[in-house]
Amino acid sequence: MSDEAVNVVQRQLEAYNARDLEAFMAVMADDVVALDTETGAVIASSSAELRPRYAKRFETPVHCELIGRLACGDTVVDRERITGLPGGAAADCMAVYTVKGGKIQRMQLLWKAAD
Template sequence: MNDTNAAADSPEFPVQQQLDAYNARDIDAFMKWWADDCEYYEFPSRLLARGTAQVRERHVARFREPDLFGELVHRASIGNTVIDQERVTRTFAEGVGEVDVFAIYEVVDGKIAKAWFRMGAPRLAGRGSEPMR
């Protein structure tokens, strides 16, 4: 599923725009959708980045990965909260693989104010569902 038809005033819109920018590996377009004082968490409560400078820093190196791609599997929203289930292809130290991710976004005034990420075990390409070690 790719919710590219979200209304511009819906909470889904900035979430989709940042996912599109993520997949294009366009850091400036990606950052456009994050609030200046945003918070970025490893689910449930481990703060990984606060503010756009720290979020940008976390993604600059990732955007250099040649195989980076976030596939939207499912999206649900209630109020200003958007939850994405994604399958993300990454270039890990051990090789190319994928990881299942739940991304929870709180959108305020058209920008992502807070985000929480719950990641599954990475799987290397060609190893089926066997987790990486």
């Protein structure tokens, strides 16, 4: 399963960097759950809730540099550096993706402002 999960997460990363909302959403399950790992807050509990968040994000010149990746079964953990955020901000991110049926079912995101 790791190969399939890695392929799905890689497609998500490529769509993010292309700021291609349709391709990005195509790898999300309808009932995808996105969580802020630090606070435990639910960012979105469906693709319908996630879409406007990333539509807004893709209006900026965001870019995700993959620093490292681990995979085990249906879970992929990416270490990322995000640049091009509003106001020219950058962030360090750890993202844990759970892939089921060829779609991202769960995203757990830990963000820190980059120095």
